[in-house]
Amino acid sequence: MSTTPTAVTCTAVSFAWPDGTAVFDDLQVAFGPGRTGLVGVNGSGKSTLLKLIAHELTPADGTIRVAGEVGYLPQSVTLDNGLRVDEVLGIAATRTALHAIEAGDASEEHFDVVGDDWDVEERALATLGELGLGRIGLDRTIGEVSGGESVLLRLAALLLRRPDVLLLDEPTNNLDLYARRRLYAAVASWSGVMVVVSHDRELLDLVDQIADLRSGEVTWYGGNFSAYEEALAGEQDAAERMVRVAEADLKKQKRELVDAQVKLARRKKYGQKMFEQKREPKIVMGARKRAAQESAGKHRILHEERLADARERLDEAVDAVRDDDEIRVDLPYTAVPPGRTVLTLLDLELRYGARVTGGFDLRGPERVALIGRNGAGKTTLLRTIAGELEAVSGEARTHVPLRFLPQRLDVLDDGLSVVGNVARFAPGATNNRVRARLARFLFKGAKADQLTATLSGGERFRAALAALMLAEPAPQLLLLDEPTNNLDMASVRQLTSALESYEGALIIASHDMPFLESVGITRRLLMEGGELKEIGREAVGYPS
Structure with missing residues (x-):
């Protein structure tokens, strides 16, 4: 370096x-x-x-x-x-030259390729080992x-x-x-x-x-982030105090302007009365009237300027307070009676080797966390339940309406707008209904017409979730594959709140343990060694 x-x-x-x-x-x-x-x-x-x-x-x-x-x-x-792994690592050509030299080929071109990088294989294997990939090797x-x-x-x-x-x-x-x-x-x-x-x-x-x-x-x-949150909280407390001070000042200026207008009205009425009674020469009374009008005008302008300044200070104070938009998920009524069978898995053998031995039933509004190492078969199981993959053998049968939000959010067509994508999932919904639902997911106005290809990761999630929830019939079994991957923390909190009000059954594959705990998981399934088994709460953070 x-x-x-x-x-x-x-x-x-x-x-x-x-x-x-x-x-x-x-x-x-x-x-x-x-x-x-x-x-x-x-x-x-x-x-x-x-x-x-x-x-x-x-x-x-x-x-x-x-x-x-x-x-x-x-x-x-x-x-x-x-x-191959060595091609991804960018060392394939160097390895080839090294192996040729080791085999006795002393061509100058091989030495040019290797340069000073004689230990490239050792460094590569050491780096893979540090990242827990030592078992993969360089040739897979x-x-x-x-x-x-x-x-x-x-x-x-x-x-x-x-x-x-x-x-x-x-x-x-x-x-x-x-x-x-x-x-x-x-x-x-x-x-x-x-x-x-x-x-x-x-x-x-x-x-x-x-x-x-x-x-x-x-x-x-x-x-770090903890220090940032602490500093931000202090800033927001101060900003909110300034809003309260500015609001109080604005009320005060409004009252003073009204009081001034009342006093000026009384003076005008008194002056008019004096003029009508002609108690002083006309020229004197006219001069007094003009002076009173000038004084009233200046007084009114002064109070109006103070009121405008107070409004400006309030606007500045409000701008300093964060109002980060968060997704507002309104889940449809999806209650599942306790004890009703929602999903049945029976002697299920999945593609790529994983299996569910014997029988497994999901009943009522249970909330299941599906955990395990990368590559263990969690996504394969969800896709099989959703009907996207055929099982090698056995049975995966759902008994209620099902919706599946995949990890890669590939349910969206990048060539369509956000509105166009959601409308695909709800062909019977009016344009106004689609846009009203999208507004709850922060796609308002021109944002709803934005091409999906230009969305950020979190925006893609919101668009996919909107499509999922607007589709009919509403899901009584919801499958989520790593739902928090592309969400900011405010959106994760909002998603958690929404899922708390969801009354159907949930299966969530996730490595985000705080999120899983926050949504009230009732059962925990571990996919390990090609087998699905139920584990207790203490085993959720499976050991390193």
Whole structure:
């Protein structure tokens, strides 16, 4: 790694999507040495900023300068299943040259390829070992590893390159507890410049500073995420106090303006009476009337200016208080009577080797957590229950309406708008009804007409969930595969609140233990060693 001080500088950066949706306008931000957590609500532009820095997107205006090499781990990792591990790591050519030299081929071209990298295999295996991938080796293909392992392989490739600037976009998505711990260790030991976008509190508590992206501007906070939350809470308390002070001042100015208007009206009435009674010469009374009118006008203007100033101070105080939009999920009435059989699994053998031996019944409004390592078969089980995959043998039978929200949110058509996607799932719903439902998911006005391809990860989740909930009949069995992967923390809290009011049966595959506990899980199923078995509460955080 270079010893030259490294930095990322964004100067007057502007960017908009092809449909005209603006993301940044004159953005100014710089990232220096250390680990930075980039936070903000879904759709604020965090992933877009990383793509701009990684040169995967080009700004419409402004400049982005990076001192040193950039390594970028995107939010969605898609690899060719035919690639070998050494190809993903970028060392295949070097390995081939090394093996040729070891076999006695002393061609100069082999030495040119190897250069000084004689220990590349040892370093690669050591890096894989540090990330818990030592058993994979260098010759297996991507088709033989799980989605979570693919993420760690991409990270291993970056660590081997030793870039000066490392960009990580939601790196813990799709990772099980074991893999997350490996990633935490890699982040904690990183030196250089790192910018990480995440909703994972444990990961964000490893950073050195927080950059809060809000309304196209970045506010900096020293320390980790816990320190940021504490500082933000203090700021919000002060901001709310200022709102109360400004509201009180506004009321006071309104009262004083009314009092002044009453006094001026009385004076005018008295002056008119005196004029009518002609107790003084006409010229004197006329002068007094003009003077009184001028004084009244000045008095009125003074109080109106004070009232306008008070309104402006209130507006500024209100703007300082955060009102981060959160999804508002209104789940349909989906009650399942206690004891009613919702799902039956019988001697079920799944694709890729996993199985459910004997019988398993889900009854009434039970809430099941489905946990296990990456690649254990959790997603395969959910897809089989949902009817997307055929079982090798046995039976998976549902007895109530079912909806399945997949991990990759591939239920959406990127070529359609958000409204168009939701309408596909509810062809009988009117346009007004679709838009009214979307408004609860924060897709209002032009946002509802935005192309799905331009949405952030959290926005895609909201669009997919809206489609799921608007579809009819309403689900009495809901299958969720890693639902919190792309949600900011405010949205996770809102989803938790919504699921608390859901009266149907739930099966949730997730590595997010705090989320699982918050939704009132009643049963816990562990997929391990190709078998599904029920475990107790104490075993939820399965050991490392």
